[in-house]
Amino acid sequence: MNVETLINFAYIVASILFIFGLKMLGRQSTARRGNLISSLGMLLAVVVTLFAQEVVSYQWILVGLGVGAVIGLACARLIKMTSMPEMVALLNGFGGLASLLVGWAEYAKTLAGGEASSTFTGTVIFLAVFIGGITFTGSLYAFGKLSGKLSGKPVLFGGQQIVNGGLVLGLVVAGGLYVINGGAPGMGTNAFYACLAIAFILGITMVMPIGGGDMPVVISMLNSLSGLAACAAGFVILNNVLIVAGCLVGTSGVILTIIMCKAMNRSLANVLFSGFGSDGAAAGGEGSTIEGELKPISAEDSFAVLEAARNVVIVPGYGMAVSQAQHVVRELAEMLENNGAEVRFAIHPVAGRMPGHMNVLLAEANVPYEQLVEMDSINPQMPMVDVAVVIGANDVVNPAAARDQSSPIYGMPIIKAHEAHTVICLKRGKGAGFSGIENQLFLLPNTRMLYGDAKASLQGVVSEFKAIAEA
Amino acid sequence: MELMLLLFIFVLAAFLGFELIAKVPSQLHTPLMSGSNAISGITIVGALLAAGADHGSTLTTVLGTTAVALATINVIGGYLVTDRMLGMFKKKGAGKKEEGSQ
Numbered sequence: 001m002n003v004e005t006l007i008n009f010a011y012i013v014a015s016i017l018f019i020f021g022l023k024m025l026g027r028q029s030t031a032r033r034g035n036l037i038s039s040l041g042m043l044l045a046v047v048v049t050l051f052a053q054e055v056v057s058y059q060w061i062l063v064g065l066g067v068g069a070v071i072g073l074a075c076a077r078l079i080k081m082t083s084m085p086e087m088v089a090l091l092n093g094f095g096g097l098a099s100l101l102v103g104w105a106e107y108a109k110t111l112a113g114g115e116a117s118s119t120f121t122g123t124v125i126f127l128a129v130f131i132g133g134i135t136f137t138g139s140l141y142a143f144g145k146l147s148g149k150l151s152g153k154p155v156l157f158g159g160q161q162i163v164n165g166g167l168v169l170g171l172v173v174a175g176g177l178y179v180i181n182g183g184a185p186g187m188g189t190n191a192f193y194a195c196l197a198i199a200f201i202l203g204i205t206m207v208m209p210i211g212g213g214d215m216p217v218v219i220s221m222l223n224s225l226s227g228l229a230a231c232a233a234g235f236v237i238l239n240n241v242l243i244v245a246g247c248l249v250g251t252s253g254v255i256l257t258i259i260m261c262k263a264m265n266r267s268l269a270n271v272l273f274s275g276f277g278s279d280g281a282a283a284g285g286e287g288s289t290i291e292g293e294l295k296p297i298s299a300e301d302s303f304a305v306l307e308a309a310r311n312v313v314i315v316p317g318y319g320m321a322v323s324q325a326q327h328v329v330r331e332l333a334e335m336l337e338n339n340g341a342e343v344r345f346a347i348h349p350v351a352g353r354m355p356g357h358m359n360v361l362l363a364e365a366n367v368p369y370e371q372l373v374e375m376d377s378i379n380p381q382m383p384m385v386d387v388a389v390v391i392g393a394n395d396v397v398n399p400a401a402a403r404d405q406s407s408p409i410y411g412m413p414i415i416k417a418h419e420a421h422t423v424i425c426l427k428r429g430k431g432a433g434f435s436g437i438e439n440q441l442f443l444l445p446n447t448r449m450l451y452g453d454a455k456a457s458l459q460g461v462v463s464e465f466k467a468i469a470e471a
Numbered sequence: 472m473e474l475m476l477l478l479f480i481f482v483l484a485a486f487l488g489f490e491l492i493a494k495v496p497s498q499l500h501t502p503l504m505s506g507s508n509a510i511s512g513i514t515i516v517g518a519l520l521a522a523g524a525d526h527g528s529t530l531t532t533v534l535g536t537t538a539v540a541l542a543t544i545n546v547i548g549g550y551l552v553t554d555r556m557l558g559m560f561k562k563k564g565a566g567k568k569e570e571g572s573q
Contacts, residue, residue: 018510018513019487019491021506021510022488022491022492022503022506022507022510023491025495025499025502025503025506025507026491026492026494026495026496026499026503027499028496028498028499028560031499031502031557031560032554032557032558034506035502035506035509035550035553035554035557036554038506038509038510038550039509039546039550042509042510042512042513042515042546042550045513045515045516046515046516046519049516049519049520050519050523052519052520052523054520054523054524055519055520055523055524056523056524056525057523057525058523060522060523060532060535060536060539061519061522061523061536061539063536063540064518064522064535064536064537064538064539064540064543065539065540065543067540067543068539068540068541068542068543068544068546068547069543069547071540071543071544071548072543072544072545072546072547072548072551073547073548073551075544075548075552076547076548076551076552076555077551079552081555081556081559084501084505084552084556087548087552088501088504088505088508088552091505091508091509091544091545091548091549091552092508092511092545094541094542094544094545094548095508095511095512095514095541095542095545095549097538097541098512098514098515098518098538098539098541098542098545099511099514099517099538101518101521101534101535101537101538101541102514102517102518102521102534102535102538104534105517105518105521105530105531105534105535105538106517106521108528108530108531108534109521109524109528109531111528112528112530112531120474219504220504223504223507223508223511226508226511227507227510227511229511229514230511230512230513230514231481233514233517234477234514234517235477235481236517237516237517237520238473238477239516239517240477240480241513241516242513242514242516242517243477243480243481243484244480244484245510245511245513246511246513246514247481247484247485247488248484248487248488248491248507248510249488249507249508249510249511250485250488251484251485251488251489251492252488252491252492252503252504252507253504253507254489255488255489255492255493256492256500256503256504259497259500347497347498349497349500354500354501354504355497355500355501355504356497356498356499356500356501356502356503356504357501359497359498359499359500359501359560360501360556360559363556363559363560363561364559366559366561368561368562368563369498369560369561369562370562370563371563372498374496374497374498
């Protein structure tokens with residue numbers, strides 16, 4: 001057996017480790033081990049590649065590995081859990097760019113050798129460059145939005161669809177020219193650089209019109225694209241392990257994207273192209289004026305309500321992440337439990353800015369995961385709940401989604417907080433939510449509004465509990 | 472022929488992926504995403520081959536080395552962040568032992 005065969009064997013083993021790792025990531029009890037197993041697969045793939053015949057010099061490899069390891073370690077260690085969405089977006093972008101560069105390097109190699117690329121090689125290089133490019137700039141833009149460096153609002157301009165359509169057309173034309181010319185110097189190289197530039201621009205213009213609340217969809221989609229880019233790079237260098245691993249990531253991203261879209265009752269096309277939430281309150285529909293008034297409540301009165309409650313459900317939303325209230329939320333939950341109440345957290349699939357955002361935040365605050373309940377299992381029990389505490393969530397608890405056919409979010413599955421006996425909504429101010437829609441929940445007779453920063457408001461309630469405990 | 476074989480693998484892997492991930496509880500969505508994101512760093516294999524080969528082309532080496540660095544960030548950052556996150560997911564009682572013993 002020669003080295004080549006051994007390496008390919010090792011790639012098969014690595015693929016098996018990835019498959020097992022991903023499978024184990026799907027269960028709470030095995031998830032951590034699954035991640036470890038998949039990382040062993042990666043280590044194996046990297047180590048055996050170093051023995052490949054093509055690899056003749058190591059100094060640049062070591063430079064790359066060293067620089068990457070230091071930055072990667074620093075990122076993983078220093079990042080705060082609250083910054084997780086933008087971190088995932090950023091890492092995703094790096095992966096996409098790496099796949100692009102692999103495709104480009106292969107092209108540079110054939111250019112230097114003075115040979116023309118075959119139609120197949122040309123096509124897959126084009127795919128790796130274009131998918132990788134979109135993933136890179138799209139992820140960077142998403143990173144900017146998530147970290148607050150760029151506005152989270154959808155950015156729309158006149159003729160946006162036409163511009164995007166033109167870019168796609170240009171990409172196809174440039175890609176076609178590049179492939180037909182076999183990437184020959186002159187026409188071929190120019191077409192290649194045009195592809196590169198258009199892919200970068202397209203990544204930005206694609207993410208631009210998407211608002212903050214739709215970020216879970218965008219992140220899952222970019223995640224999928226980074227896998228597909230790796231897959232395309234696998235076709236470029238004719239390597240199985242890249243194809244298998246990239247494809248697994250691609251499909252897992254697609255599944256997450258579908259789950260997120262379903263949780264908003266919207267199609268992917270609608271999320272990508274509609275600029276949802278930009279037209280603000282005008283989207284409210286005419287027949288939907290609701291009767292009722294906002295009834296404020298103080299921290300002391302909230303305490304009285306909660307103190308008497310036996311069954312409490314907490315519904316967290318992006319507002320909890322913004323005010324970093326997860327620790328004081330956990331404190332409140334513990335006090336309620338010590339007071340004899342049953343406390344659960346109802347998590348909407350698209351609450352927050354990435355899939356599972358609320359779960360990560362609450363886990364960081366040491367809330368045991370059994371206490372986190374999914375939307376479908378909590379909803380039937382909602383009428384038995386004494387108090388629902390809505391913390392910085394808005395559209396995911398808006399009953400208009402179930403009742404009001406003229407509402408833009410009609411049909412979106414919601415957590416039925418309004419069915420609880422009493423609802424306490426923590427909200428920063430009186431404005432509408434992300435989608436710009438007036439929330440009917442806030443106007444219901446059994447709803448009380450606790451205005452102010454979520455963290456400060458909750459601290460107020462918690463200190464009331466403490467005062468009683470000491471007395 | 473090799474092309475067909477690779478396409479065949481691609482298609483099978485896609486179906487496998489759908490089967491593997493279809494029933495993941497929503498609590499694990501973030502770790503699944505960042506964990507699979509780390510796997511997409513497998514492109515590092517292609518990067519290593521580009522950076523270590525001697526093609527007599529400086530451009531290839533520069534592109535390859537940059538790709539190695541970026542893919543390494545993706546791999547190491549992705550796996551460690553996922554591990555950190557999963558380490559925080561605790562069962563009931565795991566974090567409350569001190570209270571229980573009083």
